[in-house]
Amino acid sequence: MLGRLLGTWELISWHNDAADGTRHHPLGEDATGQIIYAADGHVSVALSAADRTPFAVNDPFGGTDAENAAAMRSHITYVGHFTLDGKAVIHHVHHASCPNWVGTRQRREVTFWPNGTLQLSASDVLFDGQNVTATVLWKRP
Secondary structure (H helix, E strand, C coil): CHHHHCEEEEEEEEEEEECCCCEECCCCCCCEEEEEECCCCEEEEEEECCCCCCCCCCCCCCCCHHHHHHHHHCEEEEEEEEEEECCEEEEEEEEECCHHHCCCEEEEEEEECCCCCEEEEEEEEEECCEEEEEEEEEECC
16 A cells, blocks of 8 residues: 555545535635655655635734734644554654644545545544534646
């Protein structure tokens, strides 16, 4: 599995399925993103809403409270290292846009589709106040 996983992948889609059957695209159906699995065992993940509103000033620390809140809700990033566990990859988070994820292990079930798509999924994870199954699809650039 390692050889198939390594490299750069671009986001196709991310959706969350709730227990009641509802499906939600947390960053919109046109979200963008990238995940990189490096041969040295590092992983880097960035997911963004497609049309993020820029700050009024070109200063990453110059946003208003409302601009900062919107930026936080429209982008997820984390980096760390990864290990394999059967048909799953474990992301050991070192830095993250969500401070609660730092130091955690994020388990992702791995499926390689015949068309080359990589599917990463996580069950019973908390997003927007609900426990959901998150499914993220990736393709090679």
